[in-house]
Amino acid sequence: MILNLRVIPGSSRNLVKDEAGVLKVYLTKPAQDGLANNQLIDLLSKHLKVKKYQISIIKGNKSRNKKVEIIS
Secondary structure (H helix, E strand, O other), X not given: OEEXXXXXXXXXXXXXXXXXXXXXXXXXXXXOOOHHHHHHHHHHHHHHOOOHHHXXXXXXXXXXXXXXXXXX
């Protein structure tokens, strides 16, 4: 499964919202040194109830718009 995400780093809380068919993920970590990407994988694994190794960012490593693949 491939998800299109919009990531908002530096938020006041961690949250996953579905807005107009796009998942918006709010993260408390800043977008530096991969901190936000690591937190994104942690948060998605809890939200989707999958293991962390099943989630990979396939596009947009340094962008707010990301494509994430979930392997089952």
